[in-house]
Amino acid sequence: MLTLLSSWLKAALLELQEYVRLQAATMRGAVTRPLYFHDIVEQFEQIGIGSLTVVLLTGFFTGAVLALQTGITLDQFGARPFVGRLVSASMIKELGPVLTGLMLAGRVGSGIAAELGSMMVTDQINALRALGTDPVRKLVVPRVLAGTLMAPVLTVIADTVGIIGGWLIAVFQLRVASSLYWTSVVEVLYLEDLWMGLIKPVCLGFVIVTIGCHVGLRTHGGTQGVGRATTNAVVASSVAVIAVDFFITRLLITLLF
Amino acid sequence: MAFATARSPELDEALGPGSPIVVFDKVSLAFDDKVVLRDISFTMIAGHTKIILGASGSGKSTILKLILGLLRPDSGLIWVNGERVDLMSESELMRVRADLGMVFQEGALFDSLTVAENVGYKLYEETDMPLDAVRRRVEEVLGFIGLGEYIDRMPSELSGGQRRRVAIARAMSAKPRLLLYDEPTTGLDPITATTVDHEIIKLRDLENVSSILVTHQLRDAFYVATHEAIRRDDGLIQIRPADADKAEEAEFIMLKDGGIAFEGHAADLRASSDPYLKTFLS
Numbered sequence: 207m208l209t210l211l212s213s214w215l216k217a218a219l220l221e222l223q224e225y226v227r228l229q230a231a232t233m234r235g236a237v238t239r240p241l242y243f244h245d246i247v248e249q250f251e252q253i254g255i256g257s258l259t260v261v262l263l264t265g266f267f268t269g270a271v272l273a274l275q276t277g278i279t280l281d282q283f284g285a286r287p288f289v290g291r292l293v294s295a296s297m298i299k300e301l302g303p304v305l306t307g308l309m310l311a312g313r314v315g316s317g318i319a320a321e322l323g324s325m326m327v328t329d330q331i332n333a334l335r336a337l338g339t340d341p342v343r344k345l346v347v348p349r350v351l352a353g354t355l356m357a358p359v360l361t362v363i364a365d366t367v368g369i370i371g372g373w374l375i376a377v378f379q380l381r382v383a384s385s386l387y388w389t390s391v392v393e394v395l396y397l398e399d400l401w402m403g404l405i406k407p408v409c410l411g412f413v414i415v416t417i418g419c420h421v422g423l424r425t426h427g428g429t430q431g432v433g434r435a436t437t438n439a440v441v442a443s444s445v446a447v448i449a450v451d452f453f454i455t456r457l458l459i460t461l462l463f
Numbered sequence: 464m465a466f467a468t469a470r471s472p473e474l475d476e477a478l479g480p481g482s483p484i485v486v487f488d489k490v491s492l493a494f495d496d497k498v499v500l501r502d503i504s505f506t507m508i509a510g511h512t513k514i515i516l517g518a519s520g521s522g523k524s525t526i527l528k529l530i531l532g533l534l535r536p537d538s539g540l541i542w543v544n545g546e547r548v549d550l551m552s553e554s555e556l557m558r559v560r561a562d563l564g565m566v567f568q569e570g571a572l573f574d575s576l577t578v579a580e581n582v583g584y585k586l587y588e589e590t591d592m593p594l595d596a597v598r599r600r601v602e603e604v605l606g607f608i609g610l611g612e613y614i615d616r617m618p619s620e621l622s623g624g625q626r627r628r629v630a631i632a633r634a635m636s637a638k639p640r641l642l643l644y645d646e647p648t649t650g651l652d653p654i655t656a657t658t659v660d661h662e663i664i665k666l667r668d669l670e671n672v673s674s675i676l677v678t679h680q681l682r683d684a685f686y687v688a689t690h691e692a693i694r695r696d697d698g699l700i701q702i703r704p705a706d707a708d709k710a711e712e713a714e715f716i717m718l719k720d721g722g723i724a725f726e727g728h729a730a731d732l733r734a735s736s737d738p739y740l741k742t743f744l745s
């Protein structure tokens with residue numbers, strides 16, 4: 207039992223060490239030459255444009271359902287006009303970043319793990335190295351740059367359509383005046399909240415993509431291994447999104463307020 | 464036209480014909496507790512051909528990966544092109560790899576790139592060569608290998624044999640000094656296999672590329688070992704049976720149980736009375 211535990215611990219520590227090493231190599235690769243511009247542009251398109259639909263849909267419906275639910279609760283206090291406050295505060299601080307993160311984990315994290323994993327098991331990663339290319343620079347750096355920079359952009363989009371979704375419900379279902387909704391949306395927006403809403407997705411994007419790359423590059427065991435890697439990447443990055451969100455919130459509350 | 468890294472004339476001469484290009488000294492490697500190679504030592508001379516035989520799983524591909532530095536030995540020394548690679552960092556290895564080309568067993572073509580982008584990958588991504596020169600070189604090597612009209616296809620649209628030939632074209636496009644072939648003719652029809660053999664022979668005899676050939680196909684192994692390419696006075700290239708001296712330049716290695724079971728020339732291998740070799744050859 208004890209040996210089982212210690213071997214599990216050892217494996218976990220090794221995994222963590224490899225993960226940190228990959229992050230360090232990525233940082234180094236991002237600030238030194240050679241940079242593969244073509245791949246960077248391609249990844250911005252893949253991750254950014256490619257995730258737009260799913261982010262728009264989740265953002266919209268989340269905002270809408272928030273308005274519906276909080277509308278009922280606020281009615282009990284006769285505070286229905288404040289629905290805009292609740293929608294914008296929860297979207298911008300919490301739901302926008304986290305839900306966008308979860309969507310990216312499902313779409314981008316899994317895609318990266320599957321792609322790098324199949325390159326791994328078909329020796330394409332070895333072929334890259336044999337041809338004189340560092341796989342971290344060629345494959346990991348463009349994905350990490352794109353993921354880290356596109357996550358906040360996608361989150362802002364999710365926040366925006368969420369607030370619009372909330373507005374539609376507020377105006378047409380809850381019969382709140384449009385101008386009232388918008389003033390209350392803007393009223394609660396403190397600079398600290400905006401910062402929090404932007405810093406979070408940067409970290410979440412970085413974590414999602416680096417986990418996808420790490421899991422992908424450690425794939426072994428043929429097509430079965432690729433399937434396993436994909437599942438692992440989604441599970442690990444989804445859990446990481448929630449956990450990292452908590453720790454960053456904790457940290458930012460101490461720092462900003 | 465030389466694409467590989469520049470070296471001083473002195474070093475070039477010291478590492479030229481007749482000097483060792485690959486040296487293994489007591490190299491051992493185990494995956495977990497499974498020993499794959501045990502105290503393997505051999506030397507390969509520049510311009511020669513090394514043919515590695517052995518049953519499936521005997522460690523042939525592993526030896527090629529050790530030469531490229533894709534794997535690290537547990538113990539032992541490996542020199543490639545005058546540099547010790549077994550302890551090198553990944554970034555130093557890139558310099559050594561600039562002189563090497565490898566044809567992977569399953570081709571390992573990049574399936575997100577076209578045939579042309581695959582073949583020209585190294586020139587395009589890792590050298591300053593102008594784009595139109597890269598394109599010309601790509602057309603040239605695809606012409607060698609007889610796949611000129613497939614230049615803009617994706618690898619998934621090719622047959623297994625065509626993919627193998629594209630992999631060979633990719634390995635040779637940057638004009639390496641040492642080419643490693645991992646079963647280049649397995650699964651090819653005899654005609655195409657002979658085309659590939661001719662390519663290996665031509666690169667060796669006309670371009671002075673050393674080659675290490677891993678194969679199960681004894682027919683191709685003996686063919687490469689016993690033929691030579693010459694450029695006739697009228698400029699045409701002819702492949703003809705080599706004389707005994709030239710055939711001596713191809714050495715066979717047979718791997719068995721992690722060690723070297725046989726080392727010698729084609730004639731020795733045919734004449735061997737070792738029962739294992741005999742069953743392997745029959």
Ligand SMILES: Nc1ncnc2c1ncn2[C@@H]1O[C@H](COP(=O)(O)OP(=O)(O)OP(=O)(O)O)[C@@H](O)[C@H]1O
Pocket residue numbers: 494499517518519520521522523524525526568
């Ligand atoms: N990454 C790895 N992890 C664990 N074991 C491995 C790994 N790569 C190879 N092996 C083992 O090492 C041994 C040698 O493998 P290698 O690929 O060199 O064989 P081979 O001689 O090329 O065989 P084949 O002719 O089938 O290609 C095999 O038994 C294989 O199971």
Ligand SMILES: [Mg+2]
Pocket residue numbers: 523524525568645
């Ligand atoms: Mg093999």
